[in-house]
Amino acid sequence: MKETDPYLAKFDELIAPTAGRHPSWVFPLRKAGIARFAELGFPTLKDEDWRFTNVAPLAKLPFKPVFGANTDGVAAKAPGRFTFADLNGPRLVFVDGHFAKEVSTIPSLAKGLKLGSLATAVVSDSAFLEKHLGRYVGTEKNAFASLNTAFFQDGAFIHVPADVAVREPIQLLFISTVRETGATTHPRNLIIAEKQSRLTVIESYVRTVDASYFTNAVTELVVGDDAVVEHVKFQDESREAFHIATVHGQFGRHSRVNAHSFALGARLSRNSIHVNLAGEGLECILNGLYLTKGEQLADHHMIVEHARPHCASHEYFNGILDDKSKGVFHGRILVQQVAQKTDAKQTNKNILLSDEAAVDTKPQLEIYADDVKCTHGATVGQLDDDAIYYLRSRGIGLETARQMLIHAFAGEIIDRVKCDPAREELDKLVWERLEANPHVAEKR
Amino acid sequence: MSQPILEIKNLHAGVEGKQILKGVDLTINAGEVHAIMGPNGSGKSTLAAVLAGRDGYEVAEGQVLYCGKDLLEMDPEERAREGVFLAFQYPIEIPGVNTTYFLKAALNEIRKHKGLSELDAVEFIELVKEKMKILHLPEDCLKRSVNDGFSGGEKKRNEIFQMAVLEPKLAILDETDSGLDIDALKVVSEGVNKLKRPDNAQFVITHYQRLLNYIIPDYVHVLFDGRVVKSGGKELALELEERGYESLVGHELQPA
């Protein structure tokens, strides 16, 4: 039996019977997804894009896609107890991948702004979604995005019309509540910000259980000309869980996009972020922080594709790794021949709090244009001894000195979040996590 | 006479297996300003580092008493809390750590150690404003990360500003004059002079007699190849400036 067989069987059992359902374009999309997944199979360490991240433990899990969700338990507890609970603004809550209307908050919206369940929109906005859903994310080489396309149940659909500025951040809260090992959800988001619009989206993945479930998410983020968009992805899954996410961005002329990734949870997490800089003169910042301990692995795999001239892309990723945990950063920058005057910058910095923690970091530049500025740098190390000495020489204790420096290191990333309440909350949360870590203060 | 602030006795110290200080003797009393001069590599910064407690410096022999206590036994933060302050020759940049936050934390550690109440944000800002005037430090420096992107001169001024806030008993200034223009030199020296009190002491490391026109030392010492080879009054600095180290001490010593 092949590793993918149970997935195909589940598809035949659960998805195929829905083939006749309206709208008719959906099933072929799913079918193409499962076919692609069957062809690709799970990636292995031989796969260049997965050299440092072994998904064998994930492939071995029983595959139990979750259909339907019980939101009772969550309604009582959630969403008040999760990160960003105090933020004002619309909040869509998804329980095990299904929209939970009762616990969501959708205040009256700006004219023309659409915000709600993707499953609903597939029917109600069929023509529009047919044009966009799955048209951006490359499933060609991405087995997990293909699998998501085959099985997705729900997620968010956000459509901001041209010239509309959405003032408050929109929260998408994905809560895992299923205890069953191998329980799998396929959140699927489609976010479209038309030209000259403004939007902040906070997409967070949290849980109520410490189980070995699998979240396989895909987000397509389409940003029109002159639009200003901030996307914050926050992942705080169970330490037993697997979290694989693909974020695909397509950005228009003169747009300004800040996309952040905060990876705190999961036994194994992978963020595949592929942005296509498809319009001239745009600026995009990809910014991320991963904190790992125990045997966690946090992987960020970036593809920044400069397809037009005069674009700037800046990637900043910092990792703080403890115990036997591992960080992976693979940053590919692809500059097409037409993309003259490209300014691409990439940095990946890591602090190891334990001798057993490790990082694999790999830049990959493919440049076909001649007039470009491309820089990259990676560091892996301990805290700066000179800085610690300087702080101590002023009376600050060793413990506090170490905490200050680690906080500063995380702060470099957190400070780039423009949405004030989100930034403050992240700062508080990361600080709490770090303070709870005995190795942060310890002298090594 | 009361107890000296600092007594260095036959101090031998080195780093990474290299012997640098080869028997330093020096006593500093309350109310005094001492200057130490010496050629590049003679061990001035090493002496400062040993006094401040930098990691990696091995003391092979000798003793350092600070107000009668064994200084070398203390952690760097303990020394600072007891009133030792080193103005660094090369202040360290610490991106991401806000200057105000850092300095308030430092001051409150020292106050706690002395049994004083901690200052709250408002009280601290008031104190800082007052001290800023002494150093003519741009206010913006306080909002920035510690020394991050500061010019050479700003860094040096920031060191003395910290000294003004922390009010040490023993201030060691390692080439605070280097990298300062004439005007800044005046401002900084005036700042240092204002911080002088009968119950504290200043230990000034410099290459140039120029600084000593502003900060007038009671004693000048010449450090040469890890030893104090000559001590005298402020006129010794002038003599050094005129004749150079070699002619002054060269005939007395074989260079290392």
Ligand SMILES: Nc1ncnc2c1ncn2[C@@H]1O[C@H](COP(=O)(O)OP(=O)(O)OP(=O)(O)O)[C@@H](O)[C@H]1O
């Ligand atoms: N970490 C180290 N490893 C090896 N040698 C060192 C180290 N630090 C200092 N030294 C050496 O010790 C000697 C004394 O250095 P130190 O910095 O104390 O001199 P200094 O008198 O302050 O000189 P300058 O006037 O140039 O500041 C020099 O020869 C220097 O190269």
Ligand SMILES: [Mg+2]
């Ligand atoms: Mg020196």
